[in-house]
Amino acid sequence: MFMATTLQQGEGSEVEGEGRSAMATQRMNNLAVMPAETEAKRETDEDVSISSVQELAESGMQAVPARFIRPEQELASFRPYSSLCLEPIPMIDLEGLLDFRRQFTMAAISSACRHWGCFQIVNHEIPQSILDDALGAAREFFEMPSREKQAHKIDPSIPNASGYGMQSSEAKDKVFDWGDVMFHSNLDSWPDNPATYKNAMDAYARETRKVLESLLDVISKELRLIPTYFRNVFGEFEQPLRVNYYPPCPQPELVLGLRTHTDPLVLTALLEDQTRGLQVKNGDKWIPVDPESDALVIFVGDQLQISSNNQYKAVSHRAVVNNKKARISIAMGLAPNAKARIRPAVQLVDKAATSRYETRTYAEVRASSPNGVRW
Numbered sequence: 001m002f003m004a005t006t007l008q009q010g011e012g013s014e015v016e017g018e019g020r021s022a023m024a025t026q027r028m029n030n031l032a033v034m035p036a037e038t039e040a041k042r043e044t045d046e047d048v049s050i051s052s053v054q055e056l057a058e059s060g061m062q063a064v065p066a067r068f069i070r071p072e073q074e075l076a077s078f079r080p081y082s083s084l085c086l087e088p089i090p091m092i093d094l095e096g097l098l099d100f101r102r103q104f105t106m107a108a109i110s111s112a113c114r115h116w117g118c119f120q121i122v123n124h125e126i127p128q129s130i131l132d133d134a135l136g137a138a139r140e141f142f143e144m145p146s147r148e149k150q151a152h153k154i155d156p157s158i159p160n161a162s163g164y165g166m167q168s169s170e171a172k173d174k175v176f177d178w179g180d181v182m183f184h185s186n187l188d189s190w191p192d193n194p195a196t197y198k199n200a201m202d203a204y205a206r207e208t209r210k211v212l213e214s215l216l217d218v219i220s221k222e223l224r225l226i227p228t229y230f231r232n233v234f235g236e237f238e239q240p241l242r243v244n245y246y247p248p249c250p251q252p253e254l255v256l257g258l259r260t261h262t263d264p265l266v267l268t269a270l271l272e273d274q275t276r277g278l279q280v281k282n283g284d285k286w287i288p289v290d291p292e293s294d295a296l297v298i299f300v301g302d303q304l305q306i307s308s309n310n311q312y313k314a315v316s317h318r319a320v321v322n323n324k325k326a327r328i329s330i331a332m333g334l335a336p337n338a339k340a341r342i343r344p345a346v347q348l349v350d351k352a353a354t355s356r357y358e359t360r361t362y363a364e365v366r367a368s369s370p371n372g373v374r375w
């Protein structure tokens with residue numbers, strides 16, 4: 001599993017989230033380089049101390065430090081294009097599961113899992129107030145002064161630790177993402193502050209779990225597995241949750257808020273504020289997802305791809321940033337129990353062919369797939 005960390009602030013560079021220190025601004029501006037100098041500068045930036053991207057963004061720097069700049073070949077895929085000519089990801093009305101549209105809706109979910117690995121859902125029965133309160137609590141958290149957030153600083157030496165830190169700061173490629181995250185490996189690690197956080201996230205997590213479990217029921221039927229298949233093989237689900245914060249960036253065309261990844265889970269639900277940023281990969285194209293205030297985005301994760309013996313696809317996705325507005329998203333996943341044995345359903349393995357995957361426990365799978373995003 002990926003171990004994120006926050007970097008130590010350098011001596012004498014105390015910067016509070018709500019203010020700017022001239023020394024810190026100067027230090028951060030000194031780090032900013034033009035893309036041509038990127039490679040040469042990346043090395044010397046290794047020992048730079050940054051405790052959060054939000055703080056860096058609020059320092060007023062005009063150019064991003066080299067260690068955030070994506071490699072040249074990846075930058076090419078950022079070129080702006082009109083989404084008008086691109087097919088949007090499927091939008092599925094879950095009310096259809098309750099009436100005469102049931103078969104059609106089930107087939108639409110299955111088709112989205114096969115061809116996209118993602119879809120949006122509306123009429124999921126989660127009250128709008130629960131969605132709004134979760135996003136509100138997330139915003140309140142990130143608007144707290146730096147020292148209050150740092151009180152929850154993640155300790156990467158503890159396996160499966162929860163806490164606050166920069167996105168992907170220990171990813172193998174050493175390129176940082178333009179965002180911060182409050183990660184909860186389970187639902188008993190809420191901060192006391194802000195006071196609204198615990199109840200709002202708890203309610204959101206509980207409601208979203210029901211939706212994801214009902215989607216899994218549909219999926220097991222569509223894959224012709226017994227209805228309890230996933231519960232039987234994955235055990236009691238773990239429910240990790242990531243609250244993502246992407247500050248505005250002076251050079252959004254050079255960075256990613258969150259690197260390209262698949263979620264190492266069964267299913268993920270993503271709640272976004274109204275700021276665009278999520279992109280999903282379909283074939284060789286990156287498709288922007290338009291946020292809808294009453295919708296959730298659902299991702300097929302690696303474990304569902306494996307269980308389905310590749311019939312369903314875990315979707316590659318990433319978050320881009322902009323130079324005007326911070327963006328918040330909350331991703332909540334269903335993860336197999338650490339002891340669950342992960343392998344394709346025997347019913348889905350062609351008798352003549354061997355299965356595409358070896359059997360491993362989820363703990364082993366998670367430890368061996370450090371894609372740079374803590375889950």
Ligand SMILES: O=C(O)CCC(=O)C(=O)O
Nearest residue numbers: 242244277278319329331
């Ligand atoms: O913020 C987003 O748009 C994507 C978040 C995500 O993919 C994650 O938290 O795993």
Ligand SMILES: [Fe+2]
Nearest residue numbers: 262263317331
């Ligand atoms: Fe993700």
